[in-house]
Amino acid sequence: MRVIELPEILAALDEAEALAAVEDGFRRLSAGEVQVMAVGHLAFGDPPGDCHVKGAWVAGDPVFVVKLATSFYRNPQAGLETSDGFMAVVSATTGEVQAILHDRGRLTDLRTAMAGAIAARCIARPGAKVLGVVGAGIQGRLQAELVARTLGLETTLVWARDAARAAEAATALGAEAVALEALCARADLIVTTTPSTTPILTADMVRPGARIVAVGADAPGKRELELALTGRARLVVDSRPQCVAHGEAGWAVRAGLVDEADLIELGDLLARPIRFADDETVVADLTGVGVQDVQIAKLAWRRLAG
Amino acid sequence: MRVIELPEILAALDEAEALAAVEDGFRRLSAGEVQVMAVGHLAFGDPPGDCHVKGAWVAGDPVFVVKLATSFYRNPQAGLETSDGFMAVVSATTGEVQAILHDRGRLTDLRTAMAGAIAARCIARPGAKVLGVVGAGIQGRLQAELVARTLGLETTLVWARDAARAAEAATALGAEAVALEALCARADLIVTTTPSTTPILTADMVRPGARIVAVGADAPGKRELELALTGRARLVVDSRPQCVAHGEAGWAVRAGLVDEADLIELGDLLARPIRFADDETVVADLTGVGVQDVQIAKLAWRRLAG
Numbered sequence: 001m002r003v004i005e006l007p008e009i010l011a012a013l014d015e016a017e018a019l020a021a022v023e024d025g026f027r028r029l030s031a032g033e034v035q036v037m038a039v040g041h042l043a044f045g046d047p048p049g050d051c052h053v054k055g056a057w058v059a060g061d062p063v064f065v066v067k068l069a070t071s072f073y074r075n076p077q078a079g080l081e082t083s084d085g086f087m088a089v090v091s092a093t094t095g096e097v098q099a100i101l102h103d104r105g106r107l108t109d110l111r112t113a114m115a116g117a118i119a120a121r122c123i124a125r126p127g128a129k130v131l132g133v134v135g136a137g138i139q140g141r142l143q144a145e146l147v148a149r150t151l152g153l154e155t156t157l158v159w160a161r162d163a164a165r166a167a168e169a170a171t172a173l174g175a176e177a178v179a180l181e182a183l184c185a186r187a188d189l190i191v192t193t194t195p196s197t198t199p200i201l202t203a204d205m206v207r208p209g210a211r212i213v214a215v216g217a218d219a220p221g222k223r224e225l226e227l228a229l230t231g232r233a234r235l236v237v238d239s240r241p242q243c244v245a246h247g248e249a250g251w252a253v254r255a256g257l258v259d260e261a262d263l264i265e266l267g268d269l270l271a272r273p274i275r276f277a278d279d280e281t282v283v284a285d286l287t288g289v290g291v292q293d294v295q296i297a298k299l300a301w302r303r304l305a306g
Numbered sequence: 307m308r309v310i311e312l313p314e315i316l317a318a319l320d321e322a323e324a325l326a327a328v329e330d331g332f333r334r335l336s337a338g339e340v341q342v343m344a345v346g347h348l349a350f351g352d353p354p355g356d357c358h359v360k361g362a363w364v365a366g367d368p369v370f371v372v373k374l375a376t377s378f379y380r381n382p383q384a385g386l387e388t389s390d391g392f393m394a395v396v397s398a399t400t401g402e403v404q405a406i407l408h409d410r411g412r413l414t415d416l417r418t419a420m421a422g423a424i425a426a427r428c429i430a431r432p433g434a435k436v437l438g439v440v441g442a443g444i445q446g447r448l449q450a451e452l453v454a455r456t457l458g459l460e461t462t463l464v465w466a467r468d469a470a471r472a473a474e475a476a477t478a479l480g481a482e483a484v485a486l487e488a489l490c491a492r493a494d495l496i497v498t499t500t501p502s503t504t505p506i507l508t509a510d511m512v513r514p515g516a517r518i519v520a521v522g523a524d525a526p527g528k529r530e531l532e533l534a535l536t537g538r539a540r541l542v543v544d545s546r547p548q549c550v551a552h553g554e555a556g557w558a559v560r561a562g563l564v565d566e567a568d569l570i571e572l573g574d575l576l577a578r579p580i581r582f583a584d585d586e587t588v589v590a591d592l593t594g595v596g597v598q599d600v601q602i603a604k605l606a607w608r609r610l611a612g
Contacts, residue, residue, distance in 0.1 A: 003307075003406070038344040038347070040346055040359060040361050041344070042343055042363050044399075047399060049400075051372070055359060057348050066346070072399070075400055075401070080400055084400075084402050084403050088374060088392070090374070093355075094353075095355050095381070095389070096376075096390050097390050097392060097408070102307055
């Protein structure tokens, strides 16, 4: 069992290759070629924190991957990173633990940002120029960079509840810190990245034809979008059962506003692209699936195992 | 993040202390003081193998534990150990991964054997002298040793489908390899430890008043006991929801032979012992719960962290 620390992991990753691998993972998932573990989740109250455990095996692969990731939002107050965790690469033929990629949550951050970029590419209107990012944490910054770069967007707007953090993120990103209403009015594509448990974006704020990638609702109780907004939108989901269980889509399905059968899985959308009408509101609800971890960890490990 | 290998882990464990810790874990679980993760499971067909991921946090503890354990039954044919895996010890206040205890599945084996001994102590008839062990794998051997030692049993009988393996185990254990019928007729307490998916023990084989600890049914589809046997027995379970989902108890509940409400949780039985009538058949259905992993890993880590 090799233990690989973060710098070596990052050095082994190529962004374009990783994007392609994660995209392929979504296709395989929707094609029924991935065995997915039940998601493990522990929630802590004081201080508040989360632990997610996800695992999956892509049929035929020599290895499977189980990922543990923690987020403790008050860590920065104590000078600690918010996230920690690892991905275990395990032989699918002997069960031997081949490697612990001690990515400290970073591969999760990256594959989440990559899912955002992949979904954004599928749902963005042609000619989109302005990106609006809601949230100024790690995920907000990563999405801002990767989505803008991948889609070739020209302008990035940032909003966060904490104006000072928003300003700081905007400076770091060469972006513009704006009011939430201004962000919604100007952005062609909005990415929401907060751990909110109450809706932040309302239907009134968002113009018809808006394209929204929501990555915050990764656990039960979390939500960033008002029901009136998801209820009127076409909904793309990374995993139908998981998004119904705890994504933005779940709130809409439970409220009877959306039929589960109408949810479009991202992997299906990648395999059979849809040209959405310009005035259709489209929401991509990304809760994070184990196959993303598998794909990115495999890629790193393939290089590292050499 | 420290990585601790097996010899150091084993050296840090004291058997009596670990037994007490696991027992305390069952009490805490039944008292509602444990946050348990959904069990993660992946199944492999060729070669056949399993991966289980379990995690739990005992309220108030400074750490939680997530365990990954694999079993690939054909590994020995290639000169490999059947099991591998690790337990991750993670801070419940910062999410920092403090340690990977690379126990290679051994702590799982030990805590499973300890649960067997704890359950056996709760359900054995006073004056029990003869132990019958079904299965001659690692778990069969561990249960044979630990249950006999903990309960002070005098004679151990072993049966396994593979007579040569049974004979070998019997020699190693100072036990007697016998036919299954003879084992059932003579044993005061039977422990079943196979990965069977079809019943091995039938109601006819087992005398009234038999006490059975069944540890094999740790995943959907597995079972060692005939329905006619569990249907007539008092059923003790390590976790009510988990045993209903995939233990021996689940088969009986789904068949309408047993009411879920009549299942007795081991932790409740430890807190409020029951004196079973001598002619009552009692089955302890142990599917393995994350709190066992937490308790044994915490104990090792407390010593190792110094």
